[in-house]
Amino acid sequence: MGIILKNTILKGSRTDIRIDKGLFTEVSPHIEETEEDAVIDAEDNIIIPSLKNGHTHSAMTLLRGWGDDMKLKPWLEEKIWPMEAEIIRDPEASYWGTRFACLEMVKSGTTFANDMYFNLPQNIRAFRESGMKAALGTALFDFFDTEKTTEMKALCEKEFKTFEQNSMMQYTVAPHSVYTVSKELLSWAGDFSKAHNLPVHIHLCETREEVDKSFSSFGKSPVAYLKDLGLLSPHLIAAHTVWLSDDDIQMLADYGVTVVHNPVSNMKLSVGNVFPFDKMKTLHIPIMLGTDGAASNNNLDMFEEMKFAALLQKHHTGNPELMKAKEIFAIASGSESSIFPHISGEIKPGNHADCLLLNPDHSGLNPDHNTLSNIVYAAGSSCIDTVISGGAILMRHGKIDGEERIRTGFRKAVKKLFS
Amino acid sequence: MGIILKNTILKGSRTDIRIDKGLFTEVSPHIEETEEDAVIDAEDNIIIPSLKNGHTHSAMTLLRGWGDDMKLKPWLEEKIWPMEAEIIRDPEASYWGTRFACLEMVKSGTTFANDMYFNLPQNIRAFRESGMKAALGTALFDFFDTEKTTEMKALCEKEFKTFEQNSMMQYTVAPHSVYTVSKELLSWAGDFSKAHNLPVHIHLCETREEVDKSFSSFGKSPVAYLKDLGLLSPHLIAAHTVWLSDDDIQMLADYGVTVVHNPVSNMKLSVGNVFPFDKMKTLHIPIMLGTDGAASNNNLDMFEEMKFAALLQKHHTGNPELMKAKEIFAIASGSESSIFPHISGEIKPGNHADCLLLNPDHSGLNPDHNTLSNIVYAAGSSCIDTVISGGAILMRHGKIDGEERIRTGFRKAVKKLFS
Structure with a gap:
């Protein structure tokens, strides 16, 4: 069973992407899902390597x-x-x-x-x-x-x-x-x-x-x-x-x-x-x-x-x-060095499935004269909607599981450390 | 009728703040509201000048x-x-x-x-x-x-x-x-x-x-x-x-x-x-x-x-x-210059009511060893929950009225301009 990301915007084009066992396995304008696939509608979010x-x-x-x-x-x-x-x-x-x-x-x-x-x-x-x-x-x-x-x-x-x-x-x-x-x-x-x-x-x-x-x-x-x-x-x-x-x-x-x-x-x-x-x-x-x-x-x-x-x-x-x-x-995005074999910096079949979906309504991503310029110079990390690491979804619509528990634990640890 | 911000954190202390006719009129640990007041519970959000x-x-x-x-x-x-x-x-x-x-x-x-x-x-x-x-x-x-x-x-x-x-x-x-x-x-x-x-x-x-x-x-x-x-x-x-x-x-x-x-x-x-x-x-x-x-x-x-x-x-x-x-x-925050008389950079009675409420759970605001350092070096603008200008609430919990309409108008204008 894999994940299919439907309707991502990859380098300006609407694209479906299949992820299987931690890798991108298919990148195509349209991927037919099977019953076994988990489908995520990216709703025209921009996809980039994490x-x-x-x-x-x-x-x-x-x-x-x-x-x-x-x-x-x-x-x-x-x-x-x-x-x-x-x-x-x-x-x-x-x-x-x-x-x-x-x-x-x-x-x-x-x-x-x-x-x-x-x-x-x-x-x-x-x-x-x-x-x-x-x-x-x-x-x-x-x-x-x-x-x-x-x-x-x-x-x-x-x-x-x-x-x-x-x-x-x-x-x-x-x-x-x-x-x-x-x-x-x-x-x-x-x-x-x-x-x-x-x-x-x-x-x-x-x-x-x-x-x-x-x-x-x-x-x-x-x-x-x-x-x-x-x-x-x-x-x-x-x-x-x-x-x-x-x-x-x-x-x-x-x-x-x-x-x-x-x-x-x-x-x-x-x-x-x-x-x-x-x-x-x-x-x-x-x-x-x-x-x-x-x-x-x-x-x-x-x-x-x-x-x-x-x-x-x-x-x-x-x-x-x-x-x-x-x-x-x-x-x-890690494209330049191969010292760590389990990361890759481009979204293509065979590469590691570590990527982000960006909210195209974010102020810094508009107008879209140049997406990469917007990402580097304007948007900041608040444009991120979804985070995928090793093929698993770590954040969806800005929410991360267990966030409050982690913050509470961290605050307690800080208090103890500085007491 | 004024606005009362209850339970803000002002310079580290829980504080209530009254806003009337575009000005801060009272800053105190506890303000009693009347029926005429609009009360906003800031829920221990950090308050700073905008x-x-x-x-x-x-x-x-x-x-x-x-x-x-x-x-x-x-x-x-x-x-x-x-x-x-x-x-x-x-x-x-x-x-x-x-x-x-x-x-x-x-x-x-x-x-x-x-x-x-x-x-x-x-x-x-x-x-x-x-x-x-x-x-x-x-x-x-x-x-x-x-x-x-x-x-x-x-x-x-x-x-x-x-x-x-x-x-x-x-x-x-x-x-x-x-x-x-x-x-x-x-x-x-x-x-x-x-x-x-x-x-x-x-x-x-x-x-x-x-x-x-x-x-x-x-x-x-x-x-x-x-x-x-x-x-x-x-x-x-x-x-x-x-x-x-x-x-x-x-x-x-x-x-x-x-x-x-x-x-x-x-x-x-x-x-x-x-x-x-x-x-x-x-x-x-x-x-x-x-x-x-x-x-x-x-x-x-x-x-x-x-x-x-x-x-x-x-x-x-x-x-x-x-x-x-x-x-x-x-x-x-505009504290240094008096060239524009309708802004001020400190939250105190008589000053213009332009201020922000910051979400104290934001990663960049934790731990709170030094709030101002966190604001300048760590948090970034995504920590903002509420924005008040001239005593009016422009953004609450990250939402601004009419945002989608503005984005649509802007995109149309860009399209026309670049056509």
Whole structure:
């Protein structure tokens, strides 16, 4: 038994779409339904691929608005790190933070997130319950302490052993960064990734300080350092990547690394540089878009993120032709990278059935001179009517099952965490 | 007979609020209603002042997405100007464009707009029907042609004579800019404004070209040129103001000019510079926030505009402490400028009753560590439940009367205009 979406508007034409076992199986002007099919009349809603969040820390919804308008160091030291220490000690808080994040992501049209945080079992539970797809890893820190290194390796091995990888869930090795993780643990992460065919998820070249420190400690850039440790490969997904030399960019291209652009977080934290989109595009580096965590964004809305990405490029380069609506939409829908095999960015037979129905009456979608421009620059996520992930309907007419229960649980968890 | 809003959450405390004849008349933990009062139970919705759009061209909703990702000159010459010529010949299109813009503005929490466009009578009709407040002027161009100058003066005089100014509607003189309007017409606009106590609404220092041309034509900056013509005064509201010298900024401060920041439009059109907020703040220049028209934004959402404004300042200056949530909210709600007497930015007795009720269950408003931070950085306009303008309820539980009729009229007008 499959689902048939009747009367969707796909790239301007009325189209029926069959979904079976999590995949689009037929895309055609008219599909005849059988008695076995569940039929959904899309009533001329616009259908688009859903958005894929390339880098986030979901449970940080717990810390949304906890510290803002502050310099990075006091923000981290006075606000974020003390509360994260509490979160690590409170797995239920992690669960509710992640569960609430999933609610927010589904509402805003995101069906996949590449997540790095603590208390992995709770995060797995939250994503699984939400119906979203995810790539999940524990943020590995050893702060150059060999005892911690051993602990982190053991944790990873244990987590991987019990992780049920399937078309919805992917385990990742997630060493936090070159300035928080030892050479030993980084190398091990690379080897572990190769041995088990796993993505490696890392923060890379987010701030100037990180790059300066890499040169003073290792005599080379963070990218060159990772190259020496054998981590540059198509398995690597690197978040931020704003402070890069031309050599760094060339290395990322040569090794097929996927990079994740996080414009809102970069602007809010004033990292002082801008993702080198033009150069990356020229070298065909696979790009994803991400929101980062809710503490530095402060939401998980990929529609908003697309607009910030495109406008920041235009502003920074003085070139309004750079990062067109079509380009950032391809990036945000996951069309560019194949690091996560269970997502796809186009609606066609054989591809993964992750998609959105948009309400064509929404102000931002009118007039319809250019649908993609409206989606990126005008509509925002409030135009979403229906969300489908892995062939299952997660939201219909703006409603998500169990929403109130999740909000109540989240609020209780916040209260306990901050008491 | 007044309205009593029961059980609002005002700055964290449960509060009842009485509205009478368009003003807040009582703000108190408990107000006893009489039989004459209409009572609205706000059910612990958060109450905030509504947002005020300091610079827009409402009817340009007709051109949303008509041209994007283009350089300024071809965008204007090939896309915008040819269609604006059509709009000028089609007053009904102006009406529907403006009417649809009002729908969009109310939905996104804006109850006042300072509008500059063509076909003024239609724009007046659209704003009046919407229940919004507005300051309205015809965009005056003479392109240095003396015949046009005379025409424009006569048009203004005629418009002003028949304009019914009241607590909802304000006439403005709106010479487009120093590069499209002659010295003669600019001077006349200044005199007319003084004679009738009217705001003058102008584009100022939006692009580098404008400033360069001013130096080559007049031997001085656009600001110094307006000063010589007698236009700098508390009556002047100047949009964009991104290409300013320190001397320019000092002149704006000395003469009490109100400036309007339009970050999204500036970024999208790649004007190449950033509104000098820090210096303006130091000199106490009154600031408003605006969306510009939907062709260069591409929406009229002041919630989104607040986030762009704050993040652009942080990014550009490298200082995350600059333009705090509280500051940009004060600007966006109209607290800083007194150029329009019929708006106010705070909820207290005697102030104009323009306000919003926000749904406290919205993801972006949770957790509630810092309500203003959530409003500016996280929630977006989809958190709005109810909109009140001039003491009248324009939207309740997300619904606006006549919405479908307006959308249908707008779509017909677009079809005709582009046929």
